[in-house]
Amino acid sequence: MIFEIRAVTIARYSPILFGFGIIDAMPPIVTFSYSEHAMTMLAEREIERVWVERTVLQPDATEPDPKHPDRQRAFRTVPERDGRVLRVVYVRSDTAYRVITPFLDRGRRR
Template sequence: MSNYCFSIHALSMAQERDISHEWIRKTIEDPDYTELREDGTMHYVSAIPERKGKFLRVIVNPSVHPQRIITVFFDRRVRK
């Protein structure tokens, strides 16, 4: 994950929401699916078995180097 850096917000949200950096790494490297949004952000989404299959969404700004992880959260809108 050396091509990525965390925003202060993403680090804070990961800690507050008890989201491990390993889950974030796995979601970016092997997502269930991705979405490229109109604002240019890339959304990586994966189910996290350790959280009863809740879906983790990792939002990344791919236009900067290293790519910046903007925020992370469990997305209640995603359904299996």
């Protein structure tokens, strides 16, 4: 017997596999929320939300925030901004990321 498996994307970051109508694997759906400060900084600094989400999900490097143990810092080079490094400070729960602040980090090397 041959089974056909197709990948289907639900929301932006949740691939789910289906085989004959039976769900084989179902990872949690990932959502993003932004603090009021983060939204202001996105507009002022001309940072795209897709860059922030890409940085959180596929960082070049991460480190804990030294002043706030519940927060993480994610770093990623942004080709759309001449290769500058984007730093995103966020808090993670089981199914969501809460973005605290994003900024292009002048002190960080590529």
